[in-house]
Amino acid sequence: MAEDGIITLNIDGEDIKARQGQTILEAARSAGIYIPSLCYYPGLKPLPQVIPNEACQLCIVEANCDIVLSCVAPVSGRMVVKARTAKVRELQQKTLLAVLTRQPIEIYPEKKDCELQKVINYIGLKEITCGKKGYEAGC
Numbered sequence: 001m002a003e004d005g006i007i008t009l010n011i012d013g014e015d016i017k018a019r020q021g022q023t024i025l026e027a028a029r030s031a032g033i034y035i036p037s038l039c040y041y042p043g044l045k046p047l048p049q050v051i052p053n054e055a056c057q058l059c060i061v062e063a064n065c066d067i068v069l070s071c072v073a074p075v076s077g078r079m080v081v082k083a084r085t086a087k088v089r090e091l092q093q094k095t096l097l098a099v100l101t102r103q104p105i106e107i108y109p110e111k112k113d114c115e116l117q118k119v120i121n122y123i124g125l126k127e128i129t130c131g132k133k134g135y136e137a138g139c
Contacts, residue, residue, distance in 0.1 A: 009079040024070035024081055025059050035059050035070050035083050036092065036119040038099065046071040057095050058119060060088055067091065092123045 005020040011033050018027035023046070028035045038056040039047040048055040048069055059070040062082040070083070082088065096119065 007075060007077040009075050009077065009081060011081040012084055018075045020075070022075050024061060024063060024068070024073050024075055024079075027075050028070065028081075028083070033083070034122065035061060036122050037071060038115065038119060040071045048072050056099055058092055058099070058123070060091050060095065062088055089124065093125060096120065096123050096125060 006017050007020060008015055008017055009024075009027065010016070011024075011028055011031070014031070014033070016027060016031040016033070018030065022030070025035055025037060025040060026042075037059040039054070040059065046055075046069075048057070049072060055069070055071075057069060060067060061070045061073075062068075062085055063070075063073055064080055067088075070081075
């Protein structure tokens with residue numbers, strides 16, 4: 001049993017402490033580890049639990065060899081999380097492109113410091129262009 005509800009898990013080779021009941025995303029953020037997400041807001045119920053089809057699903061990670069959404073997956077002791085594998089990155093790129101193709105062209109981030117641009121840069125879409133039909137990426 002974890003002492004005082006604190007457990008240890010490993011994210012990308014780094015052991016971190018987390019509270020029982022936290023999600024992987026919350027634990028990662030508390031430890032200063034970035035996992036991309038556009039629909040998670042602290043204090044609100046995770047969007048995948050409210051309206052799953054509207055969730056961004058960019059917080060995909062491998063947890064104990066399973067692909068999970070880190071915003072809803074609870075931490076557990078000795079959990080091993082991999083947020084930067086080739087498999088995770090490929091899924092994030094496909095998911096991000098799907099998110100962008102559902103958005104109006106006008107939301108393309110002109111401000112280079114916005115969260116959407118941070119996610120695009122982190123996930124590694126090399127080029128995003130606005131066409132008549134929406135977004136296209138040169139991955």
